[in-house]
Amino acid sequence: MYDRTLPEDIVQSAKTVGIIVDEMLNPESPKLLLNYNKIVGIKETKGLTIEGEELENGVMGDIIVEDGVKIKEPVHLCFGVTPSEGVQEIIPRFIVGDDAEVSFLAHCSFPNAIKFTHKMEGEMIIGKNSKLFYEERHYHGKNSGAKVYPVFEVHVGPKSKFISLFSLTHGTVGTVNINMDIYAHQEAKVEIETKAYGKNKKDRVEIRDAVFLEGKDSKSIIKMRAAATNGGVVLMKGITEANAPGATGHVDCKEIVQGFGSIVAAIPIVRVTDDHARVTHEAAVGRVSQKELDTLMARGLTEDEAVDMIIRGIM
Amino acid sequence: MLLNVDNITIMPDDSDKTITKNVTFSMEEEEVHALIGPNGSGKSSIAYAIMGLKAYLPAQGKIIFKGKDITYASITERAKMGITLAWQEPVRFEGITIAEYLEIVAKNREESAKVLKLVNLDANKYLDRKCDNTLSGGERKRVEIAAAVAMNPKLLMLDEPDAGLDIIAYGELSSMLKKIKEETGASILIITHREETGGIADYASLMWDGQVIASGEFKEIMERYCLMARGEKKCMIEPCPKISFKARKQSV
Ligand SMILES: Nc1ncnc2c1ncn2[C@@H]1O[C@H](COP(=O)(O)OP(=O)(O)O)[C@@H](O)[C@H]1O
Ligand SMILES: [Mg+2]
Numbered sequence: 001m002y003d004r005t006l007p008e009d010i011v012q013s014a015k016t017v018g019i020i021v022d023e024m025l026n027p028e029s030p031k032l033l034l035n036y037n038k039i040v041g042i043k044e045t046k047g048l049t050i051e052g053e054e055l056e057n058g059v060m061g062d063i064i065v066e067d068g069v070k071i072k073e074p075v076h077l078c079f080g081v082t083p084s085e086g087v088q089e090i091i092p093r094f095i096v097g098d099d100a101e102v103s104f105l106a107h108c109s110f111p112n113a114i115k116f117t118h119k120m121e122g123e124m125i126i127g128k129n130s131k132l133f134y135e136e137r138h139y140h141g142k143n144s145g146a147k148v149y150p151v152f153e154v155h156v157g158p159k160s161k162f163i164s165l166f167s168l169t170h171g172t173v174g175t176v177n178i179n180m181d182i183y184a185h186q187e188a189k190v191e192i193e194t195k196a197y198g199k200n201k202k203d204r205v206e207i208r209d210a211v212f213l214e215g216k217d218s219k220s221i222i223k224m225r226a227a228a229t230n231g232g233v234v235l236m237k238g239i240t241e242a243n244a245p246g247a248t249g250h251v252d253c254k255e256i257v258q259g260f261g262s263i264v265a266a267i268p269i270v271r272v273t274d275d276h277a278r279v280t281h282e283a284a285v286g287r288v289s290q291k292e293l294d295t296l297m298a299r300g301l302t303e304d305e306a307v308d309m310i311i312r313g314i315m
Numbered sequence: 316m317l318l319n320v321d322n323i324t325i326m327p328d329d330s331d332k333t334i335t336k337n338v339t340f341s342m343e344e345e346e347v348h349a350l351i352g353p354n355g356s357g358k359s360s361i362a363y364a365i366m367g368l369k370a371y372l373p374a375q376g377k378i379i380f381k382g383k384d385i386t387y388a389s390i391t392e393r394a395k396m397g398i399t400l401a402w403q404e405p406v407r408f409e410g411i412t413i414a415e416y417l418e419i420v421a422k423n424r425e426e427s428a429k430v431l432k433l434v435n436l437d438a439n440k441y442l443d444r445k446c447d448n449t450l451s452g453g454e455r456k457r458v459e460i461a462a463a464v465a466m467n468p469k470l471l472m473l474d475e476p477d478a479g480l481d482i483i484a485y486g487e488l489s490s491m492l493k494k495i496k497e498e499t500g501a502s503i504l505i506i507t508h509r510e511e512t513g514g515i516a517d518y519a520s521l522m523w524d525g526q527v528i529a530s531g532e533f534k535e536i537m538e539r540y541c542l543m544a545r546g547e548k549k550c551m552i553e554p555c556p557k558i559s560f561k562a563r564k565q566s567v
Contacts, residue, residue, distance in 0.1 A: 295406055
């Protein structure tokens with residue numbers, strides 16, 4: 001039932017979220033592409049090892065970047081499922097050695113989800129003086145029928161940098177619950193940007209991004225953008241805990257809400273246990289004004305399309 | 316007949332405040348019509364009623380566009396029929412580029428570049444800039460006119476098109492409007508309190524204190540406007556100075 005090609009629906013949804021599909025499918029570009037529990041595309045490059053094991057409901061895999069290896073092109077990851085029902089479990093481990101650099105562009109697509117669950121249990125271990133950039137874009141179809149539960153634990157080694165971008169702003173959401181714990185070692189830098197947009201009352205997002213600044217002079221920035229319309233619920237917590245001298249963090253949260261019954265909260269939570277550490281935060285509420293809506297409708301957009309365009313702009 | 320505004324009275328948001336009373340005027344296809352009158356006389360409110368803004372839906376009267384009663388049609392429906400408005404004070408859009416804003420209606424970058432040229436903005440410089448408060452008032456105003464023109468509208472309403480444009484731009488405005496007219500073939504409703512701005516109009520309606528008190532050929536109406544303003548013809552040549560129109564009303 002699941003063949004070893006990437007289904008057309010998934011390729012299309014990759015386009016929807018702005019992924020350059022030709023680049024993803026190019027046989028030369030490094031990648032790990034999954035269709036449910038089948039590995040349908042795998043390409044390693046020098047210093048990059050990708051190993052996967054197919055499980056009953058998903059795939060377990062190791063992605064390893066060796067010491068001193070800097071991979072220029074993004075490594076494409078695609079976790080796609082086309083059936084409307086079922087469960088997919090992905091257990092990836094990312095290991096980046098010392099003095100290495102890599103960026104991942106992950107695309108999680110469940111275009112037909114009606115009663116579908118995706119679980120991810122990810123681990124990232126970054127060595128010394130390295131850089132890992134991880135971007136994940138989701139597409140959950142039009143039915144709000146996906147339940148998505150990713151959990152990540154990330155260790156950012158001394159003088160290394162971890163950047164994470166997560167966005168769920170196209171299509172519906174369904175139920176999403178994300179938990180990310182990031183531990184920053186000495187002089188490590190962490191930058192997290194998380195955006196989610198719930199568009200109807202079946203959309204419910206809860207995201208908890210937590211950074212623990214454990215090493216001396218470690219730094220972090222968390223940026224969260226939560227939007228809800230037409231009864232959607234989006235709850236975000238940006239947690240930063242500073243436990244070492246010289247550690248500094250910042251949490252920047254913005255909420256945008258529109259329409260009856262919509263709920264958003266993007267809350268910075270800050271704990272400082274060291275006298276020589278500092279964490280700052282800001283929170284703002286973005287609004288969609290009637291005049292903005294009127295302006296876009298006077299160009300022929302419907303009210304929903306206008307709200308969508310304005311919210312995406314603010315995010 | 317393209318547009319027939321028939322006896323409309325506007326009481327915004329169901330307040331008991333009447334801001335325009337029994338307004339009637341009409342426009343033919345390809346006509347350039349100036350809606351002239353002092354600040355606060357109700358010109359923008361009339362444009363909002365024609366565009367279909369909820370707060371300004373008429374409490375009484377009808378708006379007929381191309382033979383169809385659109386008095387209670389939605390903004391989107393009207394836009395799809397070819398009605399649009401370039402606002403007096405356009406809003407800023409955080410995070411939306413000028414290209415994205417124009418491409419709501421323009422087919423592609425090339426077409427967006429074309430409409431920017433009509434309003435004398437260099438596409439290379441502007442397309443990728445944000446349509447937010449990094450633009451000056453004049454730049455934002457030009458983008459707004461370009462976005463309205465990009466729709467290829469049947470009825471283009473320009474609310475105070477010179478507001479926010481700098482002095483050098485004044486001379487530019489009438490040639491800009493002429494070009495827009497040639498390119499789109501649209502009927503244009505120019506809303507203004509200045510004579511120079513209405514200059515390319517064939518016809519005009521004069522608004523005074525919430526009412527259209529006269530409609531006719533632009534020149535005649537302009538004469539009337541100036542007489543009402545000063546009781547003399549001098550301001551036909553010079554811009555009308557700011558004086559209290561209301562106070563003079565009795566003497567006309
Ligand atoms: N939504 C509103 N609620 C109450 N009064 C309004 C509203 N909109 C406009 N007005 C008032 O109606 C009058 C006409 O306004 P407007 O149509 O903007 O005039 P103009 O464009 O000719 O300067 C003004 O006195 C203005 O304050
Ligand atoms: Mg006005």
